[in-house]
Amino acid sequence: MKNAITIALLCFASLGYSQSKLENYIQIGLESNEVIKQHNFDINKSVYALKEARSLFYPTVSLNANYTKADGGRTIDIPIGDMLNPVYSTLNQITNSNSFPALQNQSVLINPDNFYDAKIHTTMPLLNFEIIYNKRIKSQQSSLQKIELDIYKRELVKEIKTAYYKYLQSIEGVTIYQDALKLVKENQRVNQSLFKNDKINRTAVLRSDNEVIRIEANLETAKQTSNNAKSYFNFLINQKLDSEIEVDLDKESAPNVLVNENTSSREELSKLTLAKDINDNAGRLTKSYWYPKLSGFADFGFQDFDFEVNKQSRYYFAGAALEWTIFSGNKNKYRLKQVEEDSKRIASQTDNVKQQLLLQFQVAQNNLKSALEQFNADKNQKESAKKYNDDITKLYKEGQAIYIELLDAQNQWVNAQLNANISLYNSWIAYAELERANATFTFK
Numbered sequence: 001m002k003n004a005i006t007i008a009l010l011c012f013a014s015l016g017y018s019q020s021k022l023e024n025y026i027q028i029g030l031e032s033n034e035v036i037k038q039h040n041f042d043i044n045k046s047v048y049a050l051k052e053a054r055s056l057f058y059p060t061v062s063l064n065a066n067y068t069k070a071d072g073g074r075t076i077d078i079p080i081g082d083m084l085n086p087v088y089s090t091l092n093q094i095t096n097s098n099s100f101p102a103l104q105n106q107s108v109l110i111n112p113d114n115f116y117d118a119k120i121h122t123t124m125p126l127l128n129f130e131i132i133y134n135k136r137i138k139s140q141q142s143s144l145q146k147i148e149l150d151i152y153k154r155e156l157v158k159e160i161k162t163a164y165y166k167y168l169q170s171i172e173g174v175t176i177y178q179d180a181l182k183l184v185k186e187n188q189r190v191n192q193s194l195f196k197n198d199k200i201n202r203t204a205v206l207r208s209d210n211e212v213i214r215i216e217a218n219l220e221t222a223k224q225t226s227n228n229a230k231s232y233f234n235f236l237i238n239q240k241l242d243s244e245i246e247v248d249l250d251k252e253s254a255p256n257v258l259v260n261e262n263t264s265s266r267e268e269l270s271k272l273t274l275a276k277d278i279n280d281n282a283g284r285l286t287k288s289y290w291y292p293k294l295s296g297f298a299d300f301g302f303q304d305f306d307f308e309v310n311k312q313s314r315y316y317f318a319g320a321a322l323e324w325t326i327f328s329g330n331k332n333k334y335r336l337k338q339v340e341e342d343s344k345r346i347a348s349q350t351d352n353v354k355q356q357l358l359l360q361f362q363v364a365q366n367n368l369k370s371a372l373e374q375f376n377a378d379k380n381q382k383e384s385a386k387k388y389n390d391d392i393t394k395l396y397k398e399g400q401a402i403y404i405e406l407l408d409a410q411n412q413w414v415n416a417q418l419n420a421n422i423s424l425y426n427s428w429i430a431y432a433e434l435e436r437a438n439a440t441f442t443f444k
Helices: 016-032 032-054 080-097 129-196 202-236 265-290 331-397 401-437
Strands: 060-068 074-077 106-107 115-127 292-304 314-321
Touching: 016 032, 016 129, 032 129, 080 129, 115 401, 129 265, 129 401, 265 331, 331 401
Parallel strands: none
Antiparallel strands: 060 115, 074 106, 115 292, 292 314
């Protein structure tokens, strides 16, 4: 399949003013859309998660203090009297004195009584691959959120353009029916006058009355369709539903733009590529459990009884800790197997999405070609219907055509205008679909 596919597309060469208004509305929609705001909240959350992951590389410092009051419980018996009293008794006999008094055996509580310990505790990872890969994953997840936002923004641009073209289509339809109503009312007036002068029978008058009623009903339907189109467009750009929409109609603009196939640049593929990278880092994160973890710690503080604070109360305690998992019941091995299966799934999904995106482009391209052909046909039909209506109207005024012929010519003229209007903006809607499929809209 060719890498570059060129097609003839619609281009509003003479609609610079209208296109500028549409671009302004697109910008308003991108800035005020509530779903985009929600996506931005998710992006901000992912950025904070990345900052949290980075903070794990820094030391953690905390102030720890505790005080204990104890009585009873287990004790440590120290037989000081039993060990020293015989020696002291011998010394007193030798020295003929009582310089060495008798000592009592001691019993010391294991739980410290009236004891405090206050310290600054500091820990810091020195070697930890888990933290390294966790940071990488958080960074990629933040990028993933931004890609998802771009995907939604492209979809929103397409919806705004489609809604805008449908609104243009609807207001032009209203104009066509308003002009048609003037025609049938004039026919009604003329037929009533001719009937009063016995120039025609009552059938033509009744038919003209019915045509007025029919066109009035169609006009009312067209107005409600236009109101709905306006409300939906304002909803997309987050404005009041009844806000007026600035437009500049051009009913005859013809296309002529060449576009290359660009589906390889779609954000959907970038999302899958990033998902693959995240999954690869998830595999490395799983393997990191087999590597040793080294961290350091240090305590600086005071501890003593009865809230004493002196040189003897001060202390420091520092060291390093090594953790190396030797066996975990093959838990990490099975986790790695899961990661490998995810990798296969992402690869398969990527191939499938590439085909889907290319199919979407080709379908949109064909739809646009078909819409252009239909527009050109309807445009020619419109010109023919106008000439036919002008000729029959002239003949009717000269009395050389009957009312049924005039009515048929006018209906053909109205329908031709409606069909040309519909096919014109259907072409622009097809263009918006192709632009979305090709990811060619450029964000400011």
